[in-house]
Amino acid sequence: MSRQAIGLIVVLLLFVGLLVVRAGIGKGMGRVYSERESVAMVQVEIPILDVVEGEAKGTVGTESVWVPAASDDAVDFASADSPRVEWETTTPIKPGTYFQDPSNAAFELDWPRTIGIWVAALFTLAIFSFLYKDNAIYKIAESVVVGVSAGYAMVIGFWDMLVPNLLGKLVPMFVQTHFIPGMTDTSVNWLYIIPAVFGILLLMRLAPKGQWLSLWALAFIVGTTAAIRMVGYIEGDFLSQINATVMPIYQVVEGANGSVDVYSTIWASIRQFILLIGVLACLTYFFFSVEHKGVVGGVARVGIWFLMITFGAAFGFTVMGRIALLAARFEFLFDDWLWLIDPTNQRTIPDAVAVLGM
Amino acid sequence: MLKRNVPLLITGLIGVFLIVANFFPSLSAMSEDFTVFFGIIAAMAFVLGGGSLLKVHLKKISDRNAGWAYSLIVLGTFAITLAVGLLKIGVPPNPGFPDKPWSGSVNADGTAFEWIYEYALKPLSATMFAMLAFYIASAAFRAFRAKNIEAILLLGTAFIILLGRTFAGYYLTGWIPIDGPFSGLRIEELSVYIMQVFNTAGSRAIIIGIALGIASTSLKILMGLDRSYLGGGN
């Protein structure tokens, strides 16, 4: 067996050993507790208190509403054959809450979520292993993320885009009956035939001779993009940036007593001047018609220096943010999985009652 | 002839309509619908993407190419996620309408789909994102061997801005008096000046250039001068 393989096995055994040790010490690690609750809803007819338009004199309208089975309305109006639906929910609770009252029948170890924490931790370590080098564990994690994310995007695209925006506009009654009961607008919007048609044309790619029809859909999309972006960028970026740059170079800075602060005014004016020069120099850099030689070359050089400073500033700005992301991952591993740190007091037993002494 | 010209006509007509609609208030409401149309067509295009995914990985599996087991994992997780999500397995109904089993939200708490998101997708994505901390360090290290003035400017500025956001930088230049003539050299002031003057100038020029580029590219597309996405140069 090669040295590398032996080294890897040793590391793995060490890792597993440490995990076993951690699991044995104190309260253990990597568990999620939840509270099991049963939700029961019953459908009742409750009277509408206010007058409804068009109702006959002396009658009181009723509306059909689903209410929790333990609510006052259910007590008053539910009968033995009122429709009833029940299901169970598990809500995660802090481990500290469980430790305080382990004999509570509603509290239990949540196996799916506990397994989930371990899966998430192992996936996290698998991705980090790529920093050392490409390996089988990373490849497994990569395959999982590709498969899951592709499926996830498609599911969300179906339920959040196609169902409300396409089916909900073309067959609203069907969608309201089954998927979005709270939908109020149930009239057919015929304008949405357009994307339906173009979508089908796009899918003609799959037909052996239908590829040319899919170009119509692409043409529609690219035409929409070009038009919307052209106006959007000229209005939002082009004109607004020019607008912001049109400022007088002479920038007056007033001191606390209203008199002009000469020193600050000079510096503010110099800064405004440098800003204008910078914009013009950078624009010269982007010039395509003239080679960067001679005077133009000199100005373009100044322009690229401005650009480099711009890029450096953006670079420096993002470093902290990226480190914060890494810190968040470490917090997940050390807090939620290994139970080695507890910054948000998830596992401390609340002893406020003891403190109050009442 | 028809095959080539109809798509160009569609692009041109739709483009002109949408540009003009910006200026006629009665039409501008319709142009918002077009943004939704794109989302619908993109969602329908998932069939093509999914088909491509299946084809590529099934081929790898059937040819027993190197790494075919990973393709099995991709297809397996893809199929499970699709099934769990599209069929809303384990999704409780909407509490307002419990008699409609399909009315619940697919990523409500406690569902299998939400489990997949929370314990598979989210940690994998977030960790990939967090790796940037290491990559940014390696990029900085490599670029420290700066050979020309541009690289020195980029790194020097990055260093100043980074220091300006930490306590170390503050103490480094904290001895410079705040009211004196050199107060601009204090690192937090220097950072502000760099952002206000140099960064703003560069960003503005880049954005103006981009806007001009977009206007020109859009024009060429709408006029049919640029039609590679339709499969054809000239």
Add this chain to the structure above:
Amino acid sequence: MNVHQTSWRAGRGLRRIALATIALFAAPSFAMAAPPAPTNVEASDVTGDSGGQAIVTWSAPANAADITGFQVWRSETSGETAARNASERTAALAAAEAQAFENEQKRLVDVEGLSPEEAAPQSRAVARQAAIGLARTPDALTVTETGPHGTHWLLVDTVSPNVDSLVVSKLDPTTSYTFIVYSVAPDASGRPERSAASEPSNAVEPVAAVLNLYRLPLLIILLALCGVVLLFILLARRGMPLKIRTIAGLAAVDEAVGRATEMGRPMLYINGIQDMDDLQTVAGVTVLGRVAKTAAEYDAKIEVPTSRSLVMSAARETVQASYLTAGRSDSYNPDLIYYVTDEQFGFTAYVSGLIVRDRPAACFYMGAFFAESLILAETGNSVGAIQIAGTAMPSQLPFFVAACDYTLIGEEFFAASAYLSGQPDQLGSLKGQDLGKILVGVVLIVLVTLATIAAVTGSEQIESLVSTIKTVILGG
């Protein structure tokens, strides 16, 4: 003189003193009575807009020295009135129900001796009946409007005392509105006090114009820019000589493809992670066409994993056409252009793994990228690939510049496809963009000079000229 007479005289004196004192204290409050209301309140529609805006004008009252501002109020739409009435009715019914419940509960518990839990259902039933009865009693819940002129008004804005007009926006273009104006002045104790309401203005419907004239400057600028580009395209077609400077990143494309062929390793082309609704992606697809043509000519393999299904379709069309143009349609393999996943970091994980395993000789990153730009570029660096990036995402340019061999910054990326094609039409458009930049430079220099002169000399005319240009044309 008897005592009564004396005391009456004394009393008269006392009464005089009392009257004088009262008058003394009363005088200031008479002088500081509520300020006079504005007059001549008129409203008119703002013409040439996209609807929903009206101008309200009024005349400040005479003797209005101490007025600190004016308040403009508008009438409610019928929808707002209905909603307000409905919520007031619901609140009144709920209050009546709660009161009836409390009374009945008290009666059952105290008088009939039931426990609160036993009494609750009956109390609820009684309370419901009370509310139902109240709702059906005519005029029991009718809301009497106590606002000025017998209707309810909503505050629009408060303006300073030297202003006599206000543009009201965000109105419903299909409804008619009237307006009233109040004056505000400090009272005796210094707190602001409102006048009586002015007479209501005429009714106005803030309709949308057919053509939004406020956006006309934008249309003119658009037409000017497009006209300039078109002009140069036409001139180029007529044979005007075109010289375009060398852009290092684009000149390196041939070098990159050649390297890939030599080393027998594939090239990787990433079209960004956005969809075809981003023009950067469309530009990236166009550049792909040009790069694929070179690759076809050199017989190099180009792999294009995409993050969106539509981009995959467009890329396949482009690459197929490029191979056809290069006369290598049999070398075209559609399976080299495939969809991976929509999700940003799933795609990044896949491409990173691909780069490390396949060790491409050249990596192209052309399109819209976000945070993953650095991961991809650094991974490519680690395998020694030559990397050419192009994007118009200002936030990602620093990372590409730091990590790639060549970066096309912003406008250079949009120029790439024109540059690589070498066609006069396309190159003409680049010249048009250059003229656009010259125009920008000239406009900036002229306007900044004017603004500086205005600031230095204090000339109000020049300053108002500059600010009018900024507001009307530059949209600010």
